[in-house]
Amino acid sequence: MKWLELVTVGGATLVAAVTVVVLYSLGVRLTAIAGDAEQASPRLKRSLAYACFGFCGLAVLFGLYLIIPYFSS
Template identity: 80%
Template structure:
């Protein structure tokens, strides 16, 4: 029985999905804060949000890179 592979798949799924969701959620959160009408807020909030989105996109691209045999072989 391929229990090891099963665990591997479960682990990989968990890690990649959580990475994507956490990064994207942070991005959404930061955009939300940046959009708030408040008198004092740091100017780096919005750029940081974009960094989160970008990292999220990179994570996805890296995943694709791993999966498409054309690149990884």
């Protein structure tokens, strides 16, 4: 039985999904804070939010890079 592979798949799924969701959620939250009226440094918050979205996109691209055999060969 391939229990080890099952655990690997489950673990990889969890790690990948949580990474993407956490980064994106942080981005959404920071955007929300930056939009608040009484905010000391909205520009900093906003750029932080964009950084989060950027890292999230990078994580996805890295995943695709791992998967497409054209790159890994």
